[in-house]
Every structure is written in structure tokens, then in C-alpha cells.
Amino acid sequence: AQSVTQLDSQVPVFEEAPVELRCNYSSSVSVYLFWYVQYPNQGLQLLLKYLSGSTLVKGINGFEAEFNKSQTSFHLRKPSVHISDTAEYFCAVSDANQGGKLIFGQGTELSVKP
Amino acid sequence: EPEVTQTPSHQVTQMGQEVILRCVPISNHLYFYWYRQILGQKVEFLVSFYNNEISEKSEIFDDQFSVERPDGSNFTLKIRSTKLEDSAMYFCASWGVAGGLNEQFFGPGTRLTVL
Numbered sequence: 001a002q003s004v005t006q007l008d009s010q011v012p013v014f015e016e017a018p019v020e021l022r023c024n025y026s027s028s029v030s031v032y033l034f035w036y037v038q039y040p041n042q043g044l045q046l047l048l049k050y051l052s053g054s055t056l057v058k059g060i061n062g063f064e065a066e067f068n069k070s071q072t073s074f075h076l077r078k079p080s081v082h083i084s085d086t087a088e089y090f091c092a093v094s095d096a097n098q099g100g101k102l103i104f105g106q107g108t109e110l111s112v113k114p
Numbered sequence: 115e116p117e118v119t120q121t122p123s124h125q126v127t128q129m130g131q132e133v134i135l136r137c138v139p140i141s142n143h144l145y146f147y148w149y150r151q152i153l154g155q156k157v158e159f160l161v162s163f164y165n166n167e168i169s170e171k172s173e174i175f176d177d178q179f180s181v182e183r184p185d186g187s188n189f190t191l192k193i194r195s196t197k198l199e200d201s202a203m204y205f206c207a208s209w210g211v212a213g214g215l216n217e218q219f220f221g222p223g224t225r226l227t228v229l
Contacts, residue, residue, distance in 0.1 A: 099145035
């Protein structure tokens with residue numbers, strides 16, 4: 001069975017500082033990896049995804065993530081955050097096949113302070 | 115840009131009542147899903163649907179739940195007799211080549227409140 005662990009439930013950071021949100025997964029099969037963002041009282045928006053190829057993936061809003069197979073990690077980074085990045089961030093994994101369900105982590109609440 | 119839509123945005127019901135949550139997936143998508151998120155918790159998979167039948171379901175998806183694709187556009191989740199613990203945000207998602215390879219598009223969610 002697959003599982004996702006987001007090591008930090010809350011990450012407070014000052015505006016324009018860099019941030020890293022950590023995600024580790026476990027799976028016995030090849031996986032696809034995703035980061036979603038959820039703004040207050042809204043749905044889930046895809047930030048970025050890793051399917052294959054380059055392990056460094058760039059997404060929307062200046063976010064990027066690096067797939068590390070040996071460490072089974074997929075950490076999300078942004079070099080300089082904005083107030084508007086305040087949201088809940090979810091890491092998710094699926095089987096590397098079509099139509100696979102997503103297994104989500106517990107989420108990390110990113111709070112950007114001025 | 116194509117999107118997944120869900121109705122209603124908020125549903126309030128009494129315990130023991132039946133509710134039907136509706137979703138319109140992206141046209142030409144092949145797989146459909148329901149997830150739920152209890153307030154303050156993670157998003158949990160409920161069920162996936164492909165080729166007019168359930169392809170996978172979680173332990174949460176017991177006999178009180180059912181899904182249906184009654185026509186070519188709608189995808190519904192029915193809870194036969196709601197419990198207090200069914201209160202959650204329910205998200206519909208769809209996947210298909212038209213939406214991009216292996217990317218599930220999520221709807222805005224339906225907030226279900228069981229009193």
C-alpha cells in the first residue's frame with residue numbers, strides 16, 4: 001500500500017524568505033507524484049507533478065520540487081514566498097499507470113507573514 | 115479552460131436522510147473519482163469509476179455509498195442514510211487524455227453538513 005508523509009503540519013515563514021515543504025512517500029511500485037495547493041474554502045489546484053524524466057519539476061507560482069528516488073522524497077521549494085502563498089499544501093502519490101487514485105499526505109499549512 | 119463542476123456547493127441535511135452530490139466531469143474524460151476531506155484533515159480517496167463501473171473503492175466507501183453516471187455528463191455520489199461523521203467536503207475529480215496525462219482535475223467541492 002502507498003502512503004505519504006508530510007513532515008511538517010505548519011510552516012510559518014516571513015515574506016520573501018525561501019521555503020521548503022517536505023514530503024516522503026512509500027510504495028512498492030513506480031509512482032507519479034503531485035503537489036496540490038488549497039486556498040481557504042476552495043478546491044484543490046495542481047501546483048506541479050512528476051511523471052518521469054527530469055527529477056527537478058517546475059510548477060506554477062514559482063514553485064519547484066525535486067524527486068529523489070533513493071530517499072523516496074518529493075520536497076516542494078520556493079526561493080521567495082509571497083503573502084498570497086499562504087495556503088494548505090498537499091503532497092500526493094499515485095501508481096504510475098493511467099487512472100490511478102491519489103493518496104494524499106496530511107497537508108502542510110504554509111503561513112507567510114509580512 | 116475545461117473544468118469539473120459540482121452542485122450544490124453546500125448541502126445541509128438531517129441525520130438519516132439521503133443525499134445526492136452531483137458532478138459534471140470534464141468532457142471526454144475517462145476516469146471519475148470521489149474524495150472527501152473532513153474539516154482539518156487530509157483528502158481521502160473514496161471511489162474511482164471507469165467504463166460505467168467502480169474500478170476501485172476504499173474502506174470508507176461502504177454500503178451506504180453509491181455512485182452512478184446516469185447520463186453522458188453527470189457523475190453522482192449518493193449517501194443513503196447520512197451520519198454525523200459524513201460531514202465533510204466532497205470533491206469530484208476526473209482524468210483523461212484531454213485534461214493532460216495523469217493529472218486529475220478537481221471540482222470546487224460540496225460541503226456536506228449533517229445535523
